[in-house]
Amino acid sequence: MDNEETSVPGVSFVIPVLNEVDYIEKAIATVLGQDYPGDKELVLALAPSTDGTTELVERLAKKDPRIRTVNNPGADIPAGLNLAIRASTNPIVVRVDAHSELEPGYTAAAVATLQRTGAANVGGVMFARGVTPFQSSVARAYNSPFGLGGARYHGGAKEGPAESAYLGVFRREALEKAGLFDETIRRGEDWELNLRIRWGGGVVWFDPELKVTYWPRENWAKLVRQFFATGVWRAELVRRIKGRNPWRFYAPPLLVLALIASVVVGVLQLTGVLHGRLGLAASVVYLAPILYLALVIWVALTQDAVKPWRDRWLFLIVLPTMHISWGTGFLLGLIRGAGNTNDTSRTAT
Numbered sequence: 001m002d003n004e005e006t007s008v009p010g011v012s013f014v015i016p017v018l019n020e021v022d023y024i025e026k027a028i029a030t031v032l033g034q035d036y037p038g039d040k041e042l043v044l045a046l047a048p049s050t051d052g053t054t055e056l057v058e059r060l061a062k063k064d065p066r067i068r069t070v071n072n073p074g075a076d077i078p079a080g081l082n083l084a085i086r087a088s089t090n091p092i093v094v095r096v097d098a099h100s101e102l103e104p105g106y107t108a109a110a111v112a113t114l115q116r117t118g119a120a121n122v123g124g125v126m127f128a129r130g131v132t133p134f135q136s137s138v139a140r141a142y143n144s145p146f147g148l149g150g151a152r153y154h155g156g157a158k159e160g161p162a163e164s165a166y167l168g169v170f171r172r173e174a175l176e177k178a179g180l181f182d183e184t185i186r187r188g189e190d191w192e193l194n195l196r197i198r199w200g201g202g203v204v205w206f207d208p209e210l211k212v213t214y215w216p217r218e219n220w221a222k223l224v225r226q227f228f229a230t231g232v233w234r235a236e237l238v239r240r241i242k243g244r245n246p247w248r249f250y251a252p253p254l255l256v257l258a259l260i261a262s263v264v265v266g267v268l269q270l271t272g273v274l275h276g277r278l279g280l281a282a283s284v285v286y287l288a289p290i291l292y293l294a295l296v297i298w299v300a301l302t303q304d305a306v307k308p309w310r311d312r313w314l315f316l317i318v319l320p321t322m323h324i325s326w327g328t329g330f331l332l333g334l335i336r337g338a339g340n341t342n343d344t345s346r347t348a349t
Contacts, residue, residue: 008036008038009038009090009091009092010038010039010040010090010091010092011038011041011090011093011107012041012042012088012090012092012093012094012172013031013040013041013042013094013096014042014045014081014088014093014094014095014096015028015042015044015045015084015095015096016044016045016047016072016084016098017044017045017047017049017057018047018048018049018072018098018346019047019049019050019053019346020049020051020053020098023098024044024056024057025056026101027097027098027099027101028044028057028060030101030102030104031096031102032064032067033104034105034106034108035105035107035108036107036111039090040066040090041066041068042066042067042068043068043069043070043084043087044061044067044068044069044070044084045069045071045072045080045081045083045084046070046071046072047072047073047074048073057069068087070083070084070087075346076183076186076342077186077187077189078181078182078186078189079181081095081180081189082183085172085175085180090172091172092111092114092170092171092172093170093171093172093175094110094167094168094170095167095168095170097167097214099214100215101212101215103211103213106211109207109209109210110122110124110169110207113205113210114171114205117205118203119202119204119205120170120174120197120202120203120204121165121168121170121171121194121197121202121204121205122168122204122205122206122210123162123164123167123204123205123207124165124166124206124208124209124210124211124212125166125208125211125212126142126166126212126214127143127212127213128143128213128215129213129214129215133310133311133314134218134219135215135216135217135218137311138216138322139216140303140311140315141315141319141322142214142216144319146295146296147319148322158208159205159206159207159208160205160206161203161204161205161206162205162206163204163246164191164194164195164204165194165206166190166212167212168190168194174197177197177200177202178193178196178197178202179196181193185233185237186233186338186341186342186343187232187234187343188233188234188236188237192241217345220317220321221345223321223322223345224325225343225344225345226325226343226345227321227322227326227329228326229341229342229344230326230329231327231328231329231330231331231332231333232330232332232338233329233333233341234249234329234330234333235330235331235332235333235337236333236338238334239333239334239337249330252324252326253327253328253330253331253334254327255292255324255327256328256331258285258289258292259289259324262286262288262289265282265283265285265286268282269282269283296316296319296320297316299319300312300313300316300319329341
């Protein structure tokens, strides 16, 4: 190892993996292709996949000594991340998603930002992309401020301290001080970990120059399951950490409540239970769904105007699917807690 390599800290990349045969080889290639002069290692936490992912990763590991694996029999993401982190050795830990691809200069830029700012964790912009028309519409929703609530890492924000970070490039000592990921949280684990880092005096830093490609779920059923589970676990975090949750997390459940109220009022009006002035006054509940529908249509037709009409109509399905699935999960999670709810969109089918 030459002097240039020893002047920068070594980096450990960690990836939890379950049923990602279509994505994991590219994700690994972008990790190993990082233009970074320091020591690099990659540790993958392999859950029991059923689509050939494990066999593919094992073949790649035999060809490159920088790739190591650990078993994650429970398949939960936080547990897999902790297993990979504990098995890694370098002072900088870079979280990578199996559905993500890193730009060649991502690691070097992120480490430079860590050193320049003194932050505990640095993250950048999640740039979603799609191959099929449906996946492209989901990516459009991810990239829109109306899709996921305008979090910093979905773009448009200036560099500076942040609430959370997409994926994350961590100082190992900050991770260890915070106690790593909470393995009792199956979704929203990044936000919760970054909250503990900030409670401990660490800084979470957003750098818009750092960009990561993310490939969303490929079909409607997987999208519903993913966002429902995410909503459930967000509600669980609200139950555990009262008063620390941004207002934007309450918008989807309020939408779902407005839709339920509209259905109930509509049935009562049609059956004659609500009539006269009382029935007219109750019609105010239709206002929120009407405004929401108008907003979705406006976003679909005006943002990314170069998109073909087929993509715009798909967006009219995708955006409400994300919001209603998330909001429904949130309400159920708020009532009964997350329990054993898991993200079944990670299954092979």
